[in-house]
Amino acid sequence: MPQAAATAAKGAATRAAILDRAIDLASAEGLEGLTIGRLAAEMEMSKSGLFGHFGSKEELQLATVEAAALRFRRAVIDPVLTIPDGADRLRAMIDAYLDHIDVGGYSGGCFWGSTAAEMDDRLGPVRDAIAAALDAWLAELERQAGLAGLAHPDLAAFELYSVVMGANLRYRLSKDRQVFDHARASVDRLLAEATK
């Protein structure tokens, strides 16, 4: 590998490592609380060294949202692609998401719950990127709800979205894992309509 390419590859790897840490930091502290100084300290880099990878705080925030969307896709969407469309796929996606929140995924709770509530009243590309990611998640839920034969896929998607977000928020406040059972029971009730 030529030296220039090796340097570029190392730069990309550093950038990826920064974003990995940035997702968790933003999940806990928000996208404003994701400060360049603090992120640099955690990465054991200088502030300006880290800053150079992005050029502005907004670009760092955008790159973090993008990286979080990729992590979400890998944890929740990709693993269920082999499962038949409809009720089974829907069920598997919800389970993957609840596991993602519960066990692995985001150390600081769900990235999307935190950042969507933080940014929803603002204007600009960061807010728009978050909105687009959540719209895509809602649209996928609606598509699968339609394929599952539910009477009102848009309503079902809204309820699934709400229950899963609600479970995340309740769990983080109460630390009571029973909320995941509640969320799964809600999903069962919704999907029962499709199979009866």
Add this chain to the structure above:
Amino acid sequence: MPQAAATAAKGAATRAAILDRAIDLASAEGLEGLTIGRLAAEMEMSKSGLFGHFGSKEELQLATVEAAALRFRRAVIDPVLTIPDGADRLRAMIDAYLDHIDVGGYSGGCFWGSTAAEMDDRLGPVRDAIAAALDAWLAELERQAGLAGLAHPDLAAFELYSVVMGANLRYRLSKDRQVFDHARASVDRLLAEATK
């Protein structure tokens, strides 16, 4: 009124006006984004003049959460106290809450949605105060769900809580008022179980 009492009353009025503004600012910018300098500028006071009412940022945050809980009670709980317990009361509370989010109430969207997501990963009295307020709201939903004759009041309360929070978050991201119809349809579906 003696001069000392008049002075104290004026101080209390100023404090109440500050907190009224603080709720809206925190709804939009979060409880960390609620900075003393910005709040002082909006109240056309000096920073230290405002600071003196609270003594620390944490006390300001706690007072703001308390004031928001009072506003919530006045908008959502008190107006429905004359309505019979059970399904009717539950329905009226949800409607009051959705109106509260939609029309009046919080200029920056729901205070509780924003601040709960912001603070849920932290430790300390501010987080605990938010958790207590939301626990009380969930408990009231569960109590009324029980009185409405629902089979699983805890599950129903979780679903109502989630759907109402989800409507708030979806509305703020999509600006599509249809989410309120979805929320009301979800509530109808839940309550139908109680009356059939």
Add this chain to the structure above:
DNA sequence: CCTACCGATCGGTAGG
């Protein structure tokens, strides 16, 4: 990638 800065703003204090 680094050191060494910049002006602005943070929470908070002194003194009145």
Add this chain to the structure above:
DNA sequence: CCTACCGATCGGTAGG
């Protein structure tokens, strides 16, 4: 309630 500060931290820049 005010002016005038404090040290720390913010996002960002200059220069290497």
